[in-house]
Amino acid sequence: MDLFDYMRETNKEKESPLASRLRPVTLDEVVGQQHIIGKDKLLYRAIKADKLSSLIFYGPPGTGKTTLAKVIANTTSAEFTQINATIAGKKDMEAVVETAKQTYGMYQKRTILFVDEIHRFNKGQQDYLLPFVEDGTLILIGATTENPYFEVNGALISRSSIFELKPLSQEDVETLILRAVNDSQKGMGSYRAQIDEDALHFLADVAGGDARSALNAVELGILTTERSADGIIHITLDVAAECIQKRVVRYDKTGDNHYDTISAFIKSMRGSDPDAAVFYLAKMLYAGEDIKFIARRIMICASEDVGNADPMALTVAASAAQAVERIGMPEAQIILSQAVLYVASAPKSNSAVNAVFDALNYVKQYKTTVPVHLQDAHYKGSKNLGHGTGYKYAHDYPEHYVEQQYLPDEIKDAVFYHPGTEGYEAEIKERLEHLKSRNRSR
Numbered sequence: 001m002d003l004f005d006y007m008r009e010t011n012k013e014k015e016s017p018l019a020s021r022l023r024p025v026t027l028d029e030v031v032g033q034q035h036i037i038g039k040d041k042l043l044y045r046a047i048k049a050d051k052l053s054s055l056i057f058y059g060p061p062g063t064g065k066t067t068l069a070k071v072i073a074n075t076t077s078a079e080f081t082q083i084n085a086t087i088a089g090k091k092d093m094e095a096v097v098e099t100a101k102q103t104y105g106m107y108q109k110r111t112i113l114f115v116d117e118i119h120r121f122n123k124g125q126q127d128y129l130l131p132f133v134e135d136g137t138l139i140l141i142g143a144t145t146e147n148p149y150f151e152v153n154g155a156l157i158s159r160s161s162i163f164e165l166k167p168l169s170q171e172d173v174e175t176l177i178l179r180a181v182n183d184s185q186k187g188m189g190s191y192r193a194q195i196d197e198d199a200l201h202f203l204a205d206v207a208g209g210d211a212r213s214a215l216n217a218v219e220l221g222i223l224t225t226e227r228s229a230d231g232i233i234h235i236t237l238d239v240a241a242e243c244i245q246k247r248v249v250r251y252d253k254t255g256d257n258h259y260d261t262i263s264a265f266i267k268s269m270r271g272s273d274p275d276a277a278v279f280y281l282a283k284m285l286y287a288g289e290d291i292k293f294i295a296r297r298i299m300i301c302a303s304e305d306v307g308n309a310d311p312m313a314l315t316v317a318a319s320a321a322q323a324v325e326r327i328g329m330p331e332a333q334i335i336l337s338q339a340v341l342y343v344a345s346a347p348k349s350n351s352a353v354n355a356v357f358d359a360l361n362y363v364k365q366y367k368t369t370v371p372v373h374l375q376d377a378h379y380k381g382s383k384n385l386g387h388g389t390g391y392k393y394a395h396d397y398p399e400h401y402v403e404q405q406y407l408p409d410e411i412k413d414a415v416f417y418h419p420g421t422e423g424y425e426a427e428i429k430e431r432l433e434h435l436k437s438r439n440r441s442r
Helices: 003-015 042-049 065-075 090-107 123-134 154-158 170-182 197-206 211-224 237-244 258-270 274-287 291-309 312-327 332-345 351-365 424-440
Strands: 055-058 079-084 111-116 138-144 161-164 193-195 233-235
Touching: 042 065, 042 161, 055 065, 065 079, 065 111, 065 138, 079 090, 090 111, 090 123, 090 138, 123 138, 123 154, 170 193, 170 197, 170 211, 193 197, 193 211, 197 211, 197 237, 211 233, 211 237, 233 237, 258 274, 258 291, 258 332, 274 291, 274 332, 291 312, 291 332, 291 351, 291 424, 312 332
Parallel strands: 055 138, 055 161, 079 111, 111 138, 193 233
Antiparallel strands: none
C-alpha cells in the first residue's frame, strides 16, 4: 500500500457512517446478545479458540449479525472474505473458492466466507457452495433476516450451527448511544455534544432493538444541530424525534407514556371496547410505533383473550400481520384497524391460557408415562413390546368418539380445559358435555 492508498483508506474510515465506525473489534466490545456470546456460551468459546465451524446468524436488522462476523474476522487466523448475496453472482463465488483452494494448498490456511443476506441466494447459488463447505474448503458464515429453515438450503442448514440474534434491549441501545456521543476516537465525542435523558430513552425505545437506526439518528442530530450559547450541541427530545423520523406523542398530566399506551390498547381489546382500542391504535401509529410490533400484540390478544370463543380472531390477526409486512404504511393502518376492531368486538375467553399453564404445572410436578395403548406401534419391534395394544380408533365409533384414557395413569383424572360460555366456545362446551354424558349413560 502506497501513501495515496493509505490516505484513501484513512479518509474512508473517517467518513464512514457512525454505526460502522463504532462496530466492535473484539468480543468484549459487543453489546447485547449474551445468550449466544456470554463467556460461558459455545460461540464465545469457539471464537476465542479460533475453532469455528459453519454458522448462520439469524435476526432482525441492526442486531449485530455483521458485527459478529467482523469480530470473527479480527480474531481468526483463517483467511476471511466477504460477499453480499444481493449483488454477488456465481463468478464471484468461483473466485472465492479458487482463492480458498490456493490459500489452503500453499499455506494450509482455511478460508471463512461471510455471506451477508444469504437468503437472497437462489437454490442454485446455495447448492454451488455446498460441496466446498462439506470438504472444508470454506467455513461458511451466513447472515439473514429471514428464518433460515425456510430460506436456506436444508443441506447447508444441516452442516451449520444456527444462532438467533435478538433485538437489543433498550438498555443496550442506550449504552451504544452514549458510547457514540462520548467516544472521541470512533464516535462523535470531538463534537462536544450532549443528549438529554428523555431523548436518550426515546431513541432507544423507538429504535425497537435496531442499534443502527438509533446511531444513524444520533449522527444526523449532531451533524445538523447548531451549538447553543454554551458551545454544546444539545440533542433534545424534539431533535431526536425529527432525526429518527418518529413523532413524540405529547402525553397528558396523568403520566401516560409509551408502555401505558400499549397497556391501554391491549386492555381495551380485552375489554371489548372497539372505540378505545382503535383510539390507542391511532395514538401509536401517530407516534410512529413499529407496525409489526402492533400486529404482534393483536395476535397475542386474539389467542390469549378471545381464544376459542371466536377461533377466526387469530386467523384475522395473523392475516393482518402478514399483510402489513407485505404492504407497509400508510395502507397498513387500515389493515391494523380492521384486525383491532374484530378482536375487540369478538366474544372473549381465556380458557386457552388457563389450560396450558395448568398443564405445565402438572408437567413440572409429576413424572408420567404415555399409556401403552397410545404408544407408537409402527417402529420395528414395538408391537412385541405391546405398544398400541388396546387402542380404539375414534373414527370407528358413533360421533367419531369413544371413551378411552388418554392422560397418563399418574394424572388420569386431571382436567385442564374448561370451555367458557361465550361465542363458539359455548358450542364446544355443549359438545364435550354431550360426549361425556353419553358415556355415563351406558
